[in-house]
């Protein structure tokens with residue numbers, strides 16, 4: 382868990398002025414009510430914690446849960462800027478429990494994804510959280526995609542993904558009667574779940590174990606205490622780190638773990654760390670299949686991935702509520718956590734232009750970017766792509782609307798799209 386957290390947030394370290402460690406903190410699920418500042422927990426005074434976790438998404442909450450279960454004597458607090466937990470990436474993703482097929486064998490990503498998926502299934506069973514192991518087909522529709530598909534199959538086997546099969550046209554039809562393709566990888570281990578529900582359950586476990594969740598707490602500053610508010614018997618300051626929010630309220634702690642999602646670079650900088658890799662926000666648009674046409678899709682249907690962006694590429698995703706999402710495509714967004722096409726934030730735009738190396742990104746991936754913009758502007762282009770898999774899909778008849786927009790988190794420098802972040806979170 383903690384290694385996963387370090388990898389995903391990339392921001393565990395010393396606070397400005399040099400505090401000894403690096404971490405961040407979560408709250409109660411079901412109703413999503415804010416938790417008063419002094420609730421839950423043990424040993425801690427109202428605003429002091431051994432460990433604070435910044436960010437109440439699935440990564441922060443999974444980290445908080447794991448820490449408190451392994452170290453039950455620690456007082457741990459999660460700080461979340463929104464009124465409710467898990468409302469950003471965790472509440473806006475495709476909801477797929479990925480099997481771990483795409484990643485390089487032996488890599489941390491591959492291990493986290495394969496083991497994370499198994500743990501998510503086990504956890505959902507234990508907690509009675511609904512999920513569907515509906516499987517996934519990665520389908521080659523052109524002859525030239527077949528070598529890449531076969532290589533991907535080998536990779537999946539090396540990663541230890543359960544139940545993988547390479548299947549031909551007739552078996553594709555048995556699995557997905559409306560899908561056409563030349564060859565496919567059948568991955569029965571892939572599933573779907575509502576990750577927000579999983580995250581809220583993590584928060585509940587955390588609070589039941591004595592952890593605190595403070596919502597409406599937007600971290601604005603992290604610094605070392607100048608005075609000595611509390612000392613332990615050996616004379617050392619017990620809670621040397623002060624974390625302030627936008628309202629001027631403070632919490633003190635010994636360690637901070639940062640899991641701030643689309644703000645992870647800014648929070649990393651606040652804690653005295655390197656802000657790299659910088660976040661460049663991309664919006665992903667999905668189409669929604671008309672309810673009466675949902676019979677066209679049984680499980681997840683994905684294209685053979687572009688090796689540069691293995692998780693991009695418009696796909697068919699069944700949802701826990703029975704709907705089918707088609708997408709997403711990826712378009713540069715002008716606001717982090719901005720879900721509408723015209724959401725705009727001047728600081729976010731300046732950061733994209735000045736700090737993020739966007740120009741390099743654009744030059745390196747010019748044709749891909751233009752294609753994505755084109756698909757976003759002309760829905761018929763997206764639908765044409767979808768028709769390669771299911772020819773029955775048509776714009777007027779099958780799709781209802783462009784659904785709420787989601788935000789992609791492109792991590793500049795590494796192109797490490799964390800589009801399996803929820804699956805990995807448990808591990």
Ligand SMILES: Cc1cc2nc3c(=O)[nH]c(=O)nc-3n(C[C@H](O)[C@H](O)[C@H](O)COP(=O)(O)OP(=O)(O)OC[C@H]3O[C@@H](n4cnc5c(N)ncnc54)[C@H](O)[C@@H]3O)c2cc1C
Pocket residue numbers: 389435436437438439440441460461462463466467468469470471472473474475476477478479598599600601640641642643644648665709787788789790799800801802803804805
């Ligand atoms: C379009 C899309 C589809 C995806 N599909 C899948 C999928 O199918 N399967 C999968 O496994 N993964 C998927 N992912 C990836 C997955 O959703 C993310 O990796 C995961 O949700 C990240 O969780 P997080 O906790 O790091 O971030 P978030 O859920 O964004 O949480 C970060 C939290 O930090 C809080 N925060 C930020 N700044 C501050 C501050 N200053 N003070 C206090 N709190 C702060 C935010 O409010 C937020 O609640 C997808 C992602 C996207 C964008």
